């Protein structure tokens with residue numbers, strides 16, 4: 188489960204620093220070369236190459252970093268329940284045993300969290316308690332008028348309190364994009380600060396909706412403001428914008444996280460979300476984090492994938508690794 192997190196600091200626009208588009212693009216290109224190495228299983232004459240084993244290990248790692256998400260208008264007890272079961276047992280027991288895991292009842296592999304709407308939090312609490320996973324899997328709730336955030340501040344704060352009272356341990360808020368576009372940074376800091384307070388002991392994950400912020404400089408500044416206001420994670424997107432998690436945005440956010448750590452000593456987590464669907468997408472993000480933030484960020488305390496459809500591909504990849512064949516559609520129930 189989560190540790191203490193980021194207390195934030197006073198608003199200080201001197202913490203903003205310039206984003207150099209050319210160097211972001213160069214770095215994106217450099218990272219893509221490393222990413223290519225892991226994009227496919229390598230052909231092997233003797234079954235499994237060392238590198239393949241490596242890739243299987245990264246895929247398992249990715250599974251443990253997922254906030255398994257459902258954010259749909261027709262969400263109900265039944266699909267939230269399935270989501271929780273899938274979060275608790277994301278990989279079939281026989282596949283895990285083939286991969287060398289030896290367990291009886293308790294699966295060592297589960298996702299980091301489930302992520303749902305506030306009205307569905309009590310159902311996630313109920314199911315995770317019933318299956319004995321409530322101390323292992325976090326319950327994240329989106330709030331503050333997700334995805335647009337276009338409701339009065341009081342209503343947005345009340346929504347956070349509602350989700351926390353119902354048992355959410357993490358709150359994924361959306362920021363006020365018009366404040367960013369008008370460069371009202373102090374007003375943005377004050378709003379996020381009020382949201383941090385409304386969270387109480389729940390962790391605050393701040394969705395920047397980067398696809399709607401206009402420039403990478405705005406992405407950097409909004410990242411810094413969110414962290415100054417106490418965000419425990421900064422998250423790229425809601426999954427509902429037309430552009431969601433991209434590598435250049437990830438580079439800028441990772442740099443802001445490093446700069447914030449350098450200035451204040453606090454570590455803030457990164458959560459790419461929206462359109463992260465394949466093992467290749469996931470491994471690209473893990474490489475980005477390893478290269479720019481370091482191995483210590485590759486834990487559920489400091490890195491998450493926000494994803495509704497990623498798990499299916501990760502599970503398929505492990506199945507292929509273990510059996511050498513592609514599973515039929517009916518073999519995996521959800522993901």
Ligand SMILES: O=C[C@H](O)COP(=O)(O)O
Nearest residue numbers: 425426461462493494495
């Ligand atoms: O926070 C999670 C996102 O809403 C998930 O987006 P996705 O459905 O594109 O995976």
